[in-house]
Amino acid sequence: MKPMADFDEGGGGDGVVRFTGNLSLASLGTLPERLEAVSGHVGVVDLSSVTRIDTVGAWVVHRFAARHDARIEGLDADGQHLMDQVVAADVPVSRRPAYVAPFRRVLGEIGDAIVISIRTLHGLLGFLGATIIALFAVMRHPQRFRFNAVVQRFEVVGVSALGIIGLMSFLIGIVIAQQGAVQLRQFGAEAFTINLVGRITLRELGVLMTAIMVAGRSGSAFAAQLGTMKLTEEIDAMRTIGVSPMEALVLPRTIAAVLLMPLLGFYASLISIIGGGLLCWLQLDIPPVTYVARLREVVPITDLYVGLIKAPVFGAIIAIAGCFQGMQVESDAEQVGTRTTSAVVQAIFLVIVIDAFFAIFFERIGWL
Template sequence: MHNGARYSLETGSGGSREGSGARLVLTGPYLVSTIGGVDRNLRSIGEDLSTIDLSGVTEIDTVGAYVASSLAQKHGAEIVGADERATRLVNAVSGSAGGKANVRPERPTTLTRVPAAVGEGVFEFAGGVRGLVTFIGALIAGIGTLIAHPRRFRGKALVRQMELVGVASLPIVGLMSFLIGIVVAQQGAVQLRQFGAEIYTINLTGRLNLRELGVLMTAIMVAGRSGSAFAAQIGTMRLTEEVDAMRTIGISPMEALIIPRILAAFLMMPLLGFYAAVMAIIGGAFIADLTLGIPFLTFLARVQEVVPIYDLWVGLAKAPVFGLIVGIAGCYQGMQVKGNSEQVGLRTTKAVVQAIFMVIVLDAFFAVFFTEVGWA
């Protein structure tokens, strides 16, 4: 063991406890790379030890310090001859370093945490507003570029996104709207029956779905379905550096990825909203035929008589605005993904939440606005 750790046993010399046991002298480097040859022999020492002498140790690390400390604890021996580094390591591994540091950091007080959280929220909101304004500016610039150079417009990408946003959404939007129509008609009839006015269930179902619920529920469904898809798709492309690669080869991500998606949501939302309103009215006619005794075709004919045409225009006017919000929220959050895959999930969730929140806020604004202009 010329280049490794070595040891020797000396009897009859016990240091401060002379005569009570043998003296173990460690020499050479006691490192993780050199201690393997003597470790097993040291563990198998059967004699009582009174002293472990480290004065001959040339180098030591935490493994060597642990071996010396465990031998000292096992035999009740005293460690002597250790230099400053060896003493520090032995104390550290034996738990006798005397440190009083808390395992967990102290939690700031409420008076500190609350203002800090509010401040972080304000800065995050300000940064989000600044980023959104920048994104909308880049979107407008991209649209202007396509108007000036129409041949750069990606028609196939737009058609594909219209298929994904519109055609693929028809089953779920239709089923949802049909069931909502059933619920509105059934619950409305229950309440109106108290006043002997069940016939006005037709008015309630027709106006409510054409004016409000049809387009609103469709926007929420599209936000959860297509808005989240926009954020996840673009976010994944950001994460895998496909967006950067597109810029490198001279393709504008705004023209290739973002504008087709936003335009598809903008164009398909009025059609989906109208489709949803029609399916809801059909659902109301279905339940009215079953439970109220109002024939199916009579219900539909009555809707044409009692629902003013401007209710249809109100719903169709709100739809493209809602589609624009859903598309911008999804694409913007997707472009903010960076760092790791967890960001994709976080940004997708933000896209859906922000889109639904803004849709509901704007719907309330539209309700007040159209009432003020006399389209109540």
């Protein structure tokens, strides 16, 4: 049976308190109460005769030494490490956060948001560079290109999305035509509804709404998939066996998004035009033949070029944002959800920003 914890105040007023025995929870007994009764000067707490000490014993000794402003001596390396941890944990806990003036708090939150945005932009640019390097590496060594992975992403990003994108585009075409007809009827210019539907769907909304849908559908899937693989250490395992995650995971997704976005954008624009044409036929009594002929007259081919040029850029943004956020998952499953949300928000935000730059650019070069 291990000896119970005990202490000796010493003699001669030397201010040394020597602990003996087993300073663990099961052997403390009434030691804490007896220590409370110790009075007088205590300069040193000697633990050289202690056979064992655990966290509870270290806490009792630390509180006794702190109350008497004494130093602790006599512990071996492991005991001293334990005592250091206990001392470091003995900090007051504030139940209520310190008051911060509202103006300073708002400024702090704005500053934090700006710093996070700059770091995220820097990370995205670096990730884009790593993706381009991986692309060049695959071009130099074509045998490393994962054709099956790209084809699988074609199905996930493109084929499986045709239904929801088609339905969304059809309804958007109807809404544009209906709202345009209501407003143009005031001026007796209902026929110009065809101009509105044709130009806005081919030039802007067809590709933009497709990009938003793909960001919410495929960009989030990229982030969740890579984030889960990061948590389960599959990506680390790939690096261990000499497989580049950028080439095996990121590049196929990026290539699929870049190649399929023009097709999806054109498909969405076409379905929107069909939806607008249906409403013009039923509500404005414009027959389909007249509708198509009018479209050919008023919609320049440059509108189609504008949409097809923007689409692959949007696809690259969505894939890069999704894969980047997925690769940032570090500690727990909660980060998978957080990073997935960030991937969708960042992709949609960047798509809209880049679309604004494209609008200014094409206006400058005369593609109106």
